[in-house]
Structures are given as C-alpha cells and as structure tokens.
Amino acid sequence: MHEALTDQLIENHKxxxxxxxxxxxxxxxxAYYESTLNRSGSxxxxxxxxxKQTDEEFTAxxxxxxxxxxxxxxxxxxxxxxxxxxxxxxxVVAAIQKEKxxxxxxxxxxxxxxxxxxxxxxxVVTQRKVFDFLVEHAKIKEKKA
Numbered sequence: 467m468h469e470a471l472t473d474q475l476i477e478n479h480k481x482x483x484x485x486x487x488x489x490x491x492x493x494x495x496x497a498y499y500e501s502t503l504n505r506s507g508s509x510x511x512x513x514x515x516x517x518k519q520t521d522e523e524f525t526a527x528x529x530x531x532x533x534x535x536x537x538x539x540x541x542x543x544x545x546x547x548x549x550x551x552x553x554x555x556x557x558v559v560a561a562i563q564k565e566k567x568x569x570x571x572x573x574x575x576x577x578x579x580x581x582x583x584x585x586x587x588x589x590v591v592t593q594r595k596v597f598d599f600l601v602e603h604a605k606i607k608e609k610k611a
Contacts, residue, residue, distance in 0.1 A: 468597065471597070471600060471601065471604065472534070472538050473531055474533060475483065475538060475541050476537050476538060476541070476602075479537070479541050481537060481540065483533060483536050487536055487556065488489065488532050488536065490530055491493075491528075491532035491535065491536060492525060492532050493534060494532075495528045496510070496525075496528065499513065511545055521544055532534050542596045542597075543595050545599070545600070546592060546593075547575060549596075549599060551592060551595050551596050551599060552592060552595075553587075553591035553592040553595065554587040555576075557591045557595065558570075558575075558579065558584070558591055559572050559575040559576065559579075559589055560592075561590070562575040562578055562579060562582075563575050563593045564585075564590045
C-alpha cells in the first residue's frame with residue numbers, strides 16, 4: 467500500500483527536479499554504500515562485480531531512487547504544511563516506546579530522546595502521520611484483473 471500510494475502521488479504531481487539535487491543524493495548514497503562496504507571488509511568495486519553492474523548502471527539505479535525520494539519528500543512536505551501536520555511530543559514518545567517497550571513511562575522515553583537525533587525522529591514521525599492522513603483520505607480503487 468505504501469509503495470502504491472507513493473507511486474500514485476508522484477504520478478499525480480509532475481515536477482522538474484534540478485540535476486544538482488539528484489546528483490547530491492546519489493553522492494550521499496554512494497558514500498553510504500562505500501562506508502558500509504568498507505566496514506564489512508569489502509568495497510564498491512567488489513560489490514558492483516557481485517551484482518554484475520557497471521558504475522554507470524549503479525549510478526543510474528541510484529539516480530532513479532534518488533529522484534523518487536526527492537519528489538515524495540517534496541510532496542509530503544507540502545501536504546504536511548497544508549494540513550498542518552506535526553509530530554507532537556506524545557507522538558515522539560510513542561514512537562520511542564514502540565521501538566523500546568522497556569521505556570514504559572514518558573519520562574524514560576524523554577530521557578532516551580537525549581541520545582538520539584530528535585529532529586530526525588520528529589521528521590520520521592511526521593512523515594508517518596502524513597502517510598496515515600493520506601491513507602485515511604485516499605480514494606482506493608480496486609484494479610481489475
């Protein structure tokens with residue numbers, strides 16, 4: 467449902483994304499791959515050999531997913547602003563407690579919040595709330611087989 471919804475949102479909202487934005491996302495994605503592979507004792511060249519892709523093919527794949535992420539991010543941000551959807555403190559606490567049930571009081575969860583990137587967590591929680599809003603308000607049509 468999540469992927470179908472994002473695909474439909476992108477299809478319904480045509481926009482041009484600057485190449486520089488896409489290139490920066492791809493650069494960050496490649497850096498993440500390289501870092502992860504290096505920690506496991508490998509490198510990007512070996513990984514590309516394993517998946518039987520050239521650097522150009524890999525970059526094209528990353529570009530496609532980067533473009534999709536950028537578009538959906540812009541669309542969700544616009545919906546968030548239009549509908550005034552925000553992550554409340556209670557939403558953030560609930561998200562922490564979902565991941566760590568042992569933090570069974572608000573105080574424990576807020577204390578744990580000191581050890582994480584609060585703005586990143588608030589962003590994730592807000593995006594979930596936007597998706598929940600979209601699902602709640604979606605007009606779902608069944609595809610005919």
